[in-house]
Amino acid sequence: MxxxxxxxxxxxxxxxxxxxxxxxxxxxxxxxxxxxxxxxxxxxxxxxxxxxxxxxxxxxxxxxxxxxxxxxxxxxxxxxxxxxxxxxxxxxxxxxxxxxxxxxxxxxxxxxxxxxxxxxxxxxxxxxxxxxxxxxxxxxxxxxxxxxxxxxxxxxxxxxxxxxxxxxxxxxxxxxxxxxxxxxxxxxxxxxxxxxxxxxxxxxxxxxxxxxxxxxxxxxxxxxxxxxxxxxxxxxxxxxxxxxxxxxxxxxxxxxxxxxxxxxxxxxxxxxxxxxxxxxxxxxxxxxxxxxxxxxxxxNYRTNELNIKSKKETLHYQVPVEDEILSFYQSSITKRWWIEIPFLPSGNNKLERHTLLPCTYNDYKRACNQEIPERWYKAKRKNEV
Structure with a gap:
């Protein structure tokens, strides 16, 4: 060393x-x-x-x-x-x-x-x-x-x-x-x-x-x-x-x-x-x-929410926007939000940990108003390239 x-x-x-x-x-x-x-x-x-x-x-x-x-x-x-x-x-x-x-x-x-x-x-x-x-x-x-x-x-x-x-x-x-x-x-x-x-x-x-x-x-x-x-x-x-x-x-x-x-x-x-x-x-x-x-x-205030999707207390919302169904997850403890990115099984296992993108409550509200969050779109495109 x-x-x-x-x-x-x-x-x-x-x-x-x-x-x-x-x-x-x-x-x-x-x-x-x-x-x-x-x-x-x-x-x-x-x-x-x-x-x-x-x-x-x-x-x-x-x-x-x-x-x-x-x-x-x-x-x-x-x-x-x-x-x-x-x-x-x-x-x-x-x-x-x-x-x-x-x-x-x-x-x-x-x-x-x-x-x-x-x-x-x-x-x-x-x-x-x-x-x-x-x-x-x-x-x-x-x-x-x-x-x-x-x-x-x-x-x-x-x-x-x-x-x-x-x-x-x-x-x-x-x-x-x-x-x-x-x-x-x-x-x-x-x-x-x-x-x-x-x-x-x-x-x-x-x-x-x-x-x-x-x-x-x-x-x-x-x-x-x-x-x-x-x-x-x-x-x-x-x-x-x-x-x-x-x-x-x-x-x-x-x-x-x-x-x-x-x-x-x-x-x-x-x-x-x-x-x-x-x-x-x-x-x-x-x-x-x-x-x-x-x-x-x-x-010292970390809450260990890396696997938020698998936690029983996590709230899950599905929002139809255009031809997409956007999946949002909210922690019932910290009230923080995530949005799921479709994962393409391309064989690149390095990408699997990037299927949940942190977002805000405003992103969820915009999706409910038929607006696709920009960060979700960019992350989805990177997964597709």
């Missing part, structure tokens, strides 16, 4: 731990130090890993945040009524080549996934999300990716992988394990019409910043269907991120924390990454710490 390449958390920070309250997060988690090695994965549920890598960024000499300050802010917080064990496994430093770093990110994430440990990855350029995604290859199933970002990052797939082309690489590179890509918070003026049209042509989902801000709850069913989530800090307003980002528009601190919590609540999400942690801004340290806190808080 490649955990031997993880550098322990700074001894200076560990020395400061004794100054924190005994009930704080930092005093109640496993921490990889010079004295304490990486714990047995059987003993942990969530693993925090810092990736100190920037060579995949298109920026010239980007300056990373001080990740120990993020840790310090997280360690000082008080946990909620949590029943999960958390470990800070340390830091991946740049390898001799960028490919060396990529290899470690994929291998470590893969080992954590196999051990049913949820990794929280904090790092530099978002090209690292490509190898967060590639780690899922070991699971041998189609996956759904959610990206909180102002841009689609489709880039030029014919050139070297960068933080502006990693989504394009995910789409075109083998093995083809991507079932759906959802973007939350894109800003039209940062994306070419060609890329907007391509997202639509591939039946992917994209939600404009204004629509999400108007109703933040639309994020919940999107996250409920996600296997991995990656957040680009450039999706935030410039007042909450580095001075390098000059856009006045983006998510504020409350919205990004709500989005992080929705990601945690999802029964399917198996990894979270927060990338583009560039430049120095004191507000970022506590904000990123709180994003992590809200993700863990959400995880």
């Amino acid at each position: 490649p955990f031997e390449f993880l550098e322990p958390v700074s001894s200076n920070l560990i020395a400061d731990l004794m100054k924190f309250d005994k009930k704080s997060v930092g005093r109640n988690i496993y921490i990889h130090t010079d004295e304490w090695t990486v714990p047995d994965l059987k003993d942990i549920d969530i693993a925090i890993i810092v990736i100190n890598e920037t060579r995949g960024s298109i920026l010239d000499n980007p300056v990373l945040l001080d990740f120990n300050e993020i840790r310090r802010n997280l360690y000082k917080l008080f946990p909620g009524n949590w029943g999960v064990s958390i470990a800070d496994l340390g830091t991946i430093h740049p390898g001799n080549t960028l490919q060396d770093t990529y290899y470690l990110v994929q291998e470590i994430t893969q080992d954590l996934l196999k051990a049913d440990v949820i990794p929280i990855l904090l790092g530099g350029s978002q090209d690292l999300a490509y190898y967060q995604y590639r780690a899922y290859d070991v699971l041998e199933r189609m996956v759904n990716m959610v990206n909180v970002d102002a841009t689609f990052d489709l880039g030029n797939v014919a050139t070297t992988l960068t933080n502006q082309s990693y989504v394009g690489k995910i789409i075109v590179d083998q093995p083809y394990n991507l079932f759906n890509y959802s973007n939350i918070g894109y800003q039209t003026y940062f994306n070419s019409q060609e890329h907007i049209d391509l997202i639509e042509k591939l039946y992917f989902d994209a939600y404009r910043l204004g629509d999400v801000i108007t109703d933040i709850t639309i994020v919940e069913p999107i996250m409920r269907d996600a296997d991995l989530v990656s957040i680009d800090l450039k999706a935030l307003q410039n007042s909450f991120v580095s001075p390098e980002v000059i856009s006045p528009n983006g998510f504020n601190h409350r919205e990004i924390c709500a989005i992080s919590r929705y990601a945690g609540i999802s029964d399917k999400v198996k990894s979270l990454s927060i990338f583009e942690c560039f430049q120095e801004n004191k507000h970022q340290y506590l904000l990123i710490a709180q994003m992590i806190w809200y993700f863990i808080e959400g995880l």
